[in-house]
Structure formats: structure tokens, C-alpha cells
Amino acid sequence: MPALSYKYRLYPNRAQVAGLDAMLGAFCDLYNASLQQRIEAYRRQGKTLRYVDQASELKGVRAADDRFAVYSFSAEQQVLRRLDKAFRAFFGRLKKGKAGFPRFRAKSMFDSADFRVGDGLTIRKNKRIGVAGIPGEIKVKWHRDIPAGAKVGAAVVSRSAGKWFVCFQVTMPDGGVQPRDGASVGIDVGLSSLIATSDGEAVMAPQWTKQATKKQRRLQRALARAKRGSKRRLKAKCRLARHSAATANRRRDFLHKLARSLVDRYAFIALEDLSVDRLARSMLSKAVHNAAWGQLRSFLEYKAANAGVRVEAVDPRGTSQTCPDCGTVVAKTLSDRVHRCDCGCVLDRDVAAAKVILHRAIHGKGPGHGLRTPSQRVAA
Ligand SMILES: [Zn+2]
Incomplete structure (x- = not known):
């Protein structure tokens, strides 16, 4: 535990x-x-x-x-x-x-x-x-x-x-928590949303994160302008530290609540093991989401452990390029927001990826589910 x-x-x-x-x-x-x-x-x-x-x-x-x-x-x-x-x-x-x-x-x-x-x-x-x-x-x-x-x-x-x-x-004392029965869900770190679930839910990063980043930059510039050793610099430093702490608190609070709501609703949660994913680093918005994601994942894991909810991390490679219905590879660029497969499956791209993640967690990486050739390597 x-x-x-x-x-x-x-x-x-x-x-x-x-x-x-x-x-x-x-x-x-x-x-x-x-x-x-x-x-x-x-x-x-x-x-x-x-x-x-x-x-x-x-x-x-x-x-x-x-x-x-x-x-x-x-x-x-x-x-x-x-x-x-x-x-x-x-x-x-x-x-x-x-x-x-x-x-x-x-x-x-x-x-x-x-x-x-x-x-x-x-x-x-x-x-x-x-x-x-x-x-x-x-x-x-x-x-x-x-x-x-x-x-x-x-x-x-x-x-x-x-x-x-x-x-x-x-x-917590050992053996206190029994595994729970209930629904399963897959979670994808989205491109446009913070996370998307296999049930079609998209959670956006809260509006204030953008403003907070802007303000952070402004405060950093003010600090850089202030003369070394001056009173003004000390003040600017304080202001920046206070703002960073407040932002971190708000983010933590938001992620705690999000993790809580997922753990309350599901008994099995599949997610991406992003330590495996190196491609993701190239995309800025994704990188920002990833920072929050690491925190969300740790909140999810310990809340889950205490509620008898199982969490499984899967290899994320190719999850955004695979059709959740038939398993064929449907290559997408970063600007393709919709997954559209010849089998008739049309879904939001992040939701489709979340479905593939859930499928992988349950069935493993079966034929067609995530197998791809090097020529189809497009940023995940
Ligand atoms: Zn398909």
C-alpha cells in the first residue's frame, strides 16, 4: 500500500x-x-x-x-x-x-x-x-x-x-481494501483537451492556466529588469514566488478533484505509460499537458489503491494511429482532430486513442492494435 x-x-x-x-x-x-x-x-x-x-x-x-x-x-x-x-x-x-x-x-x-x-x-x-x-x-x-x-x-x-x-x-493497514467491481475506462492525454476518456468525455485544461502562464512571464520579466540587490528586486521575487505557489496550488486542487471523480466512477482505469513515449516531447501543448499528467497519474494511482480500483499503464506508441473498432492503422498528422476509418468508425481523435488504450490494457497488444511499420511513424 x-x-x-x-x-x-x-x-x-x-x-x-x-x-x-x-x-x-x-x-x-x-x-x-x-x-x-x-x-x-x-x-x-x-x-x-x-x-x-x-x-x-x-x-x-x-x-x-x-x-x-x-x-x-x-x-x-x-x-x-x-x-x-x-x-x-x-x-x-x-x-x-x-x-x-x-x-x-x-x-x-x-x-x-x-x-x-x-x-x-x-x-x-x-x-x-x-x-x-x-x-x-x-x-x-x-x-x-x-x-x-x-x-x-x-x-x-x-x-x-x-x-x-x-x-x-x-x-493504510494492509488488506483493508478489496478490489471493486464496476466499469472500465481508458484515458488519453489529449492534444486539444487535457484528457479524453474512452467514454467520450473530454476534460479541458482549465482556462486560468493560460492566464497564469502569461502572468508568470510578466513577473519574470519584471524580476529580470530589477537591479540586483535592490528592494524592488526583492519585491519582484516575492511576487513571482507567491504567484507560482498559488498556481501550483490551484493546479493540484483541480487535479485532485479530477482524479477523485474518475476513481469514484470506475473500477478499472487504463492509461498511457508516458515514460515510454519520446515522440510526445516535440509538441508543446502536449508537453504542457504531460506536466499536469504526471501529477494526475500519481493522484490517480494512490486514490485508486485506496479505493480498490485497478490502474494499468500501457505502452502508448501508436495509440493515436490505430482504429479502436477494427485495429487497422489510420495514419494522422497532428492537425487531424478526427479519427475516420474505412470500417465506418468516426470519433474524436483523443477519444479513439483512449479506446485503444483501454483495449490494450485488457487484451494486450494484439495484431493490428498498435502494430505499425516505420513509414507510418507520425508524431503520437
Ligand atoms: Zn476501423
């Missing part, structure tokens, strides 16, 4: 904001000091420090410095883990020949802390949360409930464009 995230807005008071900022500042210092230690150990002794080496010193650090002692021990361990992760990623890249050494982090960019729930961060009886080292209890807006019986493991407290959040990682 996949872990789910439940994210909530926090409403800390002024003293708590100061406390949270100070905590992230201390964690950032810890991160940078640990990075410094790793670099020096390597320079002086050619020794590569590991997580366990640094974690075993943490107790001493806390005893010597009050600034670290007041915060959660396990959250500080997570800071060291984060550095360890950065090093692992670095060694991974090194093997591929592209190294980018882990960097010192700026306080303004060190925006989150990881906790274990019940250890350093607790959910109190009054539904507020307590964080070690932060005065009082922090108000939470519980806009949805964590499901009953769920196990709450980790929590991430984060700061984004001046707002504070907590995100809980939740796992």
Missing part, C-alpha cells in the same frame, strides 16, 4: 513564526557544519564520513550548544540524513561523469524539517500540533480528515512564500 501525504496549512502566531524560522536556521547551520566536517575529513585524512559517524557526534553537539538542544533530536538526525542523501546522489552522478558537489545551503532556501510523529512533533488533543522547541501549540487547518485506522509516520514542516505547512505521511 503506498504512503499517502496529507498536507495542511499551519497558522503559527508571531512568536511561533519566529521560533520556526530560528529552528530552520539552526538546522541549516547544522547541515552546513556537517558538510564542512565531511569536506575537512576528506581533505585532511582522505576519509569519507558516513551518516553513522556524524549521527554519533550529535549528542555531544547538543550537549555543547543550547541552540541545538532545544529542538527534536530525531529531526536533527534527519538533517544529517538529508546531507547523506545529497552525498549519495553526488556519488551516483560521479559514476555517470557529471559531478555536482553538495553545496552549502542558504538560510533563506532551507525551508523544511522532517519529524517522526510522536517524537518532536505531536498532534495534541485540542487538534493543534506541538513542535519541540517552539512555544505553545500551533493552529492547524484540518481541511480534510486523516482516515481512521491510518498509521501516521513522518511529518514535514515547511515554509513556502511566507506560509507554513505540515505534511503527514500516512499508510
Whole structure:
């Protein structure tokens, strides 16, 4: 069962904001000091420090410095883990020949802390949360409930464009969800619509996405014009960050609702495995849809897992070029919006593709369903 995230807005008071900022500042210092230690150990002794080496010193650090002692021990361990992760990623890249050494982090960019729930961060009886080292209890807006019986493991407290959040990682007990009976559907990432379904439904990307992109460009230009280090630049930066965060929120909200409506209506969902598809990258509108698609797909997958709905991803190659009724290849260019086959099948192109996707998920890639010759390679 996949872990789910439940994210909530926090409403800390002024003293708590100061406390949270100070905590992230201390964690950032810890991160940078640990990075410094790793670099020096390597320079002086050619020794590569590991997580366990640094974690075993943490107790001493806390005893010597009050600034670290007041915060959660396990959250500080997570800071060291984060550095360890950065090093692992670095060694991974090194093997591929592209190294980018882990960097010192700026306080303004060190925006989150990881906790274990019940250890350093607790959910109190009054539904507020307590964080070690932060005065009082922090108000939470519980806009949805964590499901009953769920196990709450980790929590991430984060700061984004001046707002504070907590995100809980939740796992559901195994065997709790039985597969559901019901209708099947295929979903295609459309050219003109965001998605089209095999039932003939086309969901357009919401109107505001276009305006949001325009505004984003305008704000970026304003930022580029502002002089470095000026007050105006700082303001422009804030404005851009706030706009990006708001757009991301709106998109997430829209996709959550779309995923929810699909999972509520269907018991089996077939979709494209777009990691396979390289052709799609050439088309801009499709690329934009793909960005939203990745998010939609992950929302769909975890909501489905929790509702007993099956999701299957199929090879998307040729899905837009195949007739869903008879399986022959009907070549189309990007401007052909309608699928018109000699067998009499006439459908919206995206809907036809969605039908082929559903067929593939159920029957596999049978003869005629997606087989094509190289000369018929037209952008998917
Ligand atoms: Zn046909």
C-alpha cells in the first residue's frame, strides 16, 4: 500500500513564526557544519564520513550548544540524513561523469524539517500540533480528515512564500481494501483537451492556466529588469514566488478533484505509460499537458489503491494511429482532430486513442492494435 501525504496549512502566531524560522536556521547551520566536517575529513585524512559517524557526534553537539538542544533530536538526525542523501546522489552522478558537489545551503532556501510523529512533533488533543522547541501549540487547518485506522509516520514542516505547512505521511493497514467491481475506462492525454476518456468525455485544461502562464512571464520579466540587490528586486521575487505557489496550488486542487471523480466512477482505469513515449516531447501543448499528467497519474494511482480500483499503464506508441473498432492503422498528422476509418468508425481523435488504450490494457497488444511499420511513424 503506498504512503499517502496529507498536507495542511499551519497558522503559527508571531512568536511561533519566529521560533520556526530560528529552528530552520539552526538546522541549516547544522547541515552546513556537517558538510564542512565531511569536506575537512576528506581533505585532511582522505576519509569519507558516513551518516553513522556524524549521527554519533550529535549528542555531544547538543550537549555543547543550547541552540541545538532545544529542538527534536530525531529531526536533527534527519538533517544529517538529508546531507547523506545529497552525498549519495553526488556519488551516483560521479559514476555517470557529471559531478555536482553538495553545496552549502542558504538560510533563506532551507525551508523544511522532517519529524517522526510522536517524537518532536505531536498532534495534541485540542487538534493543534506541538513542535519541540517552539512555544505553545500551533493552529492547524484540518481541511480534510486523516482516515481512521491510518498509521501516521513522518511529518514535514515547511515554509513556502511566507506560509507554513505540515505534511503527514500516512499508510493504510494492509488488506483493508478489496478490489471493486464496476466499469472500465481508458484515458488519453489529449492534444486539444487535457484528457479524453474512452467514454467520450473530454476534460479541458482549465482556462486560468493560460492566464497564469502569461502572468508568470510578466513577473519574470519584471524580476529580470530589477537591479540586483535592490528592494524592488526583492519585491519582484516575492511576487513571482507567491504567484507560482498559488498556481501550483490551484493546479493540484483541480487535479485532485479530477482524479477523485474518475476513481469514484470506475473500477478499472487504463492509461498511457508516458515514460515510454519520446515522440510526445516535440509538441508543446502536449508537453504542457504531460506536466499536469504526471501529477494526475500519481493522484490517480494512490486514490485508486485506496479505493480498490485497478490502474494499468500501457505502452502508448501508436495509440493515436490505430482504429479502436477494427485495429487497422489510420495514419494522422497532428492537425487531424478526427479519427475516420474505412470500417465506418468516426470519433474524436483523443477519444479513439483512449479506446485503444483501454483495449490494450485488457487484451494486450494484439495484431493490428498498435502494430505499425516505420513509414507510418507520425508524431503520437
Ligand atoms: Zn476501423
